Amino acid sequence: xxxxxxxxxxxxxxxxxxxxxxxxxxxxxxxxxxxxxxxxxxxxxxxxxxxxxxxxxxxxxxxxxxxxxxxxxxxxxxxxxxxxxxxxxxxxxxxxxxxxxxxxxxxxxxxxxxxxxxxxxxxxxxxxxxxxxxxxxxxxxxxxxxxxxxxxxxxxxxxxxxxxxxxxxxxxxxxxxxxxxxxxxxxxxxxxxxxxxxxxxxxxxxxxxxxxxxxxxxxxxxxxxx
Amino acid sequence: xxxxxxxxxxxxxxxxxxxxxxxxxxxxxxxxxxxxxxxxxxxxxxxxxxxxxxxxxxxxxxxxxxxxxxxxxxxxxxxxxxxxxxxxxxxxxxxxxxxxxxxxxxxxxxxxxxxxxxxxxxxxxxxxxxxxxxxxxxxxxxxxxxxxxxxxxxxxxxxxxxxxxxxxxxxxxxxxxxxxxxxxxxxxxxxxxxxxxxxxxxxxxxxxxxxxxxxxxxxxxxxxx
Amino acid sequence: xxxxxxxxxxxxxxxxxxxxxxxxxxxxxxxxxxxxxxxxxxxxxxxxxxxxxxxxxxxxxxxxxxxxxxxxxxxxxxxxxxxxxxxxxxxxxxxxxxxxxxxxxxxxxxxxxxxxxxxxxxxxxxxxxxxxxxxxxxxxxxxxxxxxxxxxxxxxxxxxxxxxxxxxxxxxxxxxxxxxxxxxxxxxxxxxxxxx
Ligand SMILES: Nc1ncnc2c1ncn2[C@@H]1O[C@H](COP(=O)(O)OP(=O)(O)O)[C@@H](O)[C@H]1O
Ligand SMILES: [Mg+2]
Numbered sequence: 001x002x003x004x005x006x007x008x009x010x011x012x013x014x015x016x017x018x019x020x021x022x023x024x025x026x027x028x029x030x031x032x033x034x035x036x037x038x039x040x041x042x043x044x045x046x047x048x049x050x051x052x053x054x055x056x057x058x059x060x061x062x063x064x065x066x067x068x069x070x071x072x073x074x075x076x077x078x079x080x081x082x083x084x085x086x087x088x089x090x091x092x093x094x095x096x097x098x099x100x101x102x103x104x105x106x107x108x109x110x111x112x113x114x115x116x117x118x119x120x121x122x123x124x125x126x127x128x129x130x131x132x133x134x135x136x137x138x139x140x141x142x143x144x145x146x147x148x149x150x151x152x153x154x155x156x157x158x159x160x161x162x163x164x165x166x167x168x169x170x171x172x173x174x175x176x177x178x179x180x181x182x183x184x185x186x187x188x189x190x191x192x193x194x195x196x197x198x199x200x201x202x203x204x205x206x207x208x209x210x211x212x213x214x215x216x217x218x219x220x221x222x223x224x225x226x
Numbered sequence: 227x228x229x230x231x232x233x234x235x236x237x238x239x240x241x242x243x244x245x246x247x248x249x250x251x252x253x254x255x256x257x258x259x260x261x262x263x264x265x266x267x268x269x270x271x272x273x274x275x276x277x278x279x280x281x282x283x284x285x286x287x288x289x290x291x292x293x294x295x296x297x298x299x300x301x302x303x304x305x306x307x308x309x310x311x312x313x314x315x316x317x318x319x320x321x322x323x324x325x326x327x328x329x330x331x332x333x334x335x336x337x338x339x340x341x342x343x344x345x346x347x348x349x350x351x352x353x354x355x356x357x358x359x360x361x362x363x364x365x366x367x368x369x370x371x372x373x374x375x376x377x378x379x380x381x382x383x384x385x386x387x388x389x390x391x392x393x394x395x396x397x398x399x400x401x402x403x404x405x406x407x408x409x410x411x412x413x414x415x416x417x418x419x420x421x422x423x424x425x426x427x428x429x430x431x432x433x434x435x436x437x438x439x440x441x442x443x444x445x446x447x448x449x450x451x
Numbered sequence: 452x453x454x455x456x457x458x459x460x461x462x463x464x465x466x467x468x469x470x471x472x473x474x475x476x477x478x479x480x481x482x483x484x485x486x487x488x489x490x491x492x493x494x495x496x497x498x499x500x501x502x503x504x505x506x507x508x509x510x511x512x513x514x515x516x517x518x519x520x521x522x523x524x525x526x527x528x529x530x531x532x533x534x535x536x537x538x539x540x541x542x543x544x545x546x547x548x549x550x551x552x553x554x555x556x557x558x559x560x561x562x563x564x565x566x567x568x569x570x571x572x573x574x575x576x577x578x579x580x581x582x583x584x585x586x587x588x589x590x591x592x593x594x595x596x597x598x599x600x601x602x603x604x605x606x607x608x609x610x611x612x613x614x615x616x617x618x619x620x621x622x623x624x625x626x627x628x629x630x631x632x633x634x635x636x637x638x639x640x641x642x643x644x645x646x647x
Contacts, residue, residue, distance in 0.1 A: 074644055086636055233646060233647065239587055251602070264618070277630075308556055312479055312546075369526040369529070369542060371533050401630070
C-alpha cells in the first residue's frame with residue numbers, strides 16, 4: 001500500500017478556512033470520504049495529488065512532499081473528477097486514453113498495447129474511434145477511468161465519480177471501481193458503495209469528525225447530517 | 227505558443243476558441259425589444275480579447291480560424307474549409323485575429339481599473355475598426371470594387387457590432403472584478419517610457435496586482451441559469 | 452472526425468495534404484492574374500471536372516459553393532456598375548473557381564491528415580512548441596461540442612425565463628461557465644501528468 005500522510009494540514013481560500021488541522025495516515029486499500037456539500041471533501045482529495053496545496057502543514061505520499069515533488073506524486077496517484085466531460089481532453093476515445101501515456105516515453109507498440117488493454121478492461125474497445133462527446137454519461141466516466149488507469153498509478157483518488165450518473169450507470173462505474181486492484185480513496189454520496197470499505201472518513205465544516213470502519217463512521221455521519 | 231503558456235493558459239485558449247465556434251453555430255438570434263437578429267461570432271472574438279488579453283486572446287482566435295480553415299464546420303451556418311478564405315469574406319477571418327489582439331493589448335493597459343468609457347473606445351477600435359480594416363479591403367480587392375463601395379456594404383453590420391462592443395465591455399468588467407489575474411496588467415508605452423526616465427521609477431502600484439477576489443453578485447446569480 | 456471530407460481513394464484523396472495545399476495556392480495565384488473571362492470559364496470548367504474525378508457527391512459540393520454565389524449575385528452587378536461587364540464576369544468566375552477548388556481540397560482531405568501536416572510543418576519552426584499547438588488544437592476540437600451545448604442551453608434558458616432580448620443575459624453565464632470549464636480542463640491536464 002501507498003502511504004498517504006497529512007500533517008497538520010489546513011487550507012483557506014482567501015480568509016475563508018476550508019480545512020482545519022487535518023492529520024491522517026492513510027494506508028488501507030479502500031478508503032471512503034463522506035460529508036455534506038461544501039464540507040471540504042474535494043479540497044482534501046485534491047491535496048493528495050497536489051492540485052490544491054495546503055496553506056499550512058504538509059501532505060506526503062510515500063514520503064514525497066506533494067508540494068515539492070508534485071510530478072512524481074501524480075505518477076503514483078491517479079485522479080478521477082466528478083464530471084468526466086471536463087476530464088476528457090482529446091476528441092476521440094482512443095486518443096484520450098493514449099494522451100495519458102504521452103509523457104511516459106514508452107515505445108509506441110507498448111503504449112498501444114496498454115491503451116488497448118485499458119479500453120478492453122472498461123468495455124470501450126468497440127467505441128475506440130468514437131468522438132468522446134457522443135458517449136453516454138456512464139461511458140464517459142468509464143473512459144475517464146480508463147484514461148487514468150492506463151498509466152497504472154498505485155492509488156486512485158475519485159471525487160464523487162458517480163454523482164452525475166443515473167442509478168444504473170452509477171452501479172456499473174461503482175462495480176469497476178470496486179474491482180480495481182489499486183488502492184482507492186473515494187469521495188461519494190452513495191453510502192451503500194462503502195459497505196465493504198476498510199475505512200471511512202466523515203468530513204464536516206473542514207474537520208474530520210469521524211474516522212472508523214464503515215458501519216460506525218456512517219452512523220456518525222447520519223448524526224452529523226441530522 | 228511560447229514557453230510562457232502554462233497548462234491553464236492552454237486550457238483557456240482552447241476553451242475560448244471552442245466558445246467562438248459555439249457562438250457562431252446558432253446563426254442569428256433575436257436581440258433587444260425589437261428582436262433584431264444578431265450573429266454572435268464577433269461577440270466571441272471581442273470577448274476573447276477583452277477577457278483573455280493580448281496573448282491568450284489572439285491565440286484563441288487564431289486557433290478558431292485555423293480550425294475553420296482546416297475544415298471544421300465552425301463558421302456561421304456550419305461552414306468551414308478553405309473556400310471561405312479564398313472568397314470575398316476571407317479577410318474578416320484575419321481581421322478577427324487583429325481585432326482580438328488590439329482589444330487584448332489595450333485591455334491589459336486599462337486593467338486593473340478597467341474604466342468603462344475607455345474600455346468601450348478600445349473595444350470598438352479592435353472589435354469594429356481593426357476587423358473591417360482587413361475585411362473591407364479584402365472584399366474590395368477580391369470583388370474588384372472601389373473601397374468606399376465595399377465599406378458601404380459593411381455599414382449595415384455596425385449597429386449590431388456596437389451592441390456587441392457594449393456587452394463585451396460590461397461582461398469583461400464583471401469578470402475582471404470577480405476573477406482578477408486572468409490578464410496581467412501592463413502600462414501604456416508612454417507611461418512605461420516615463421517610468422524608465424524617472425530615476426526613482428517604481429511604476430508598479432503594489433495594490434494594483436494584488437486585488438482581493440471580490441465576488442460579483444451579478445455574475446454569481448446569472449450562473450444559475 | 453467531424454468535417455467535410457468525403458471518404459474516397461481518388462488521386463486527389465491520396466495526394467499528400469501539403470502537396471495538395473501547394474497546388475491549391477498555385478492555382479489561386481494563377482487565377483489572380485488571369486483577366487480574360489473565356490480563360491477563366493475554362494478554368495472553372497476544369498475545376499468542376501475535379502468533382503466527378505474525385506467521386507464527390509454533387510449536392511455536398513454545391514453546399515460548399517452556394518454561399519459565395521449569394522455574395523456574387525450582389526458583387527457582380529456592383530462590379531459591372533463601377534467597371535465593365537466582362538471584368539465583372541471575370542471576377543465572378545475567378546472567385547467561383549477558387550472556391551470550387553478549395554471545396555474540392557476540403558472534401559478530399561481529412562481533418563486529421565491536415566492537423567498532422569500542420570504539426571509536422573510547425574515542428575520545423577524553432578520558436579514554436581508543436582506539441583503544445585497540437586494539444587491546443589485537439590483540446591479545442593474536443594471542446595467545441597461542450598461549448599456549443601453551453602451556448603445552446605443558455606439561449607434556451609433565456610427564452611424559458613422570458614428575459615427577452617438581452618444579449619448580456621446570454622454573455623454573462625456563457626463566459627462564467629467557459630471560465631469554469633477552462634479551470635477544470637487546466638486541472639485535469641495537470642492531474643493527467645501534463646504539468647508544466
Ligand atoms: N476555488 C475556490 N475559491 C474559493 N472557495 C472555494 C474554492 N473551492 C472551494 N471553495 C469553498 O471551499 C469549501 C469546500 O469546498 P469543497 O472542498 O469543494 O467541498 P465539497 O467537495 O465537500 O463539496 C466550500 O465552501 C467552497 O465554496
Ligand atoms: Mg466536491
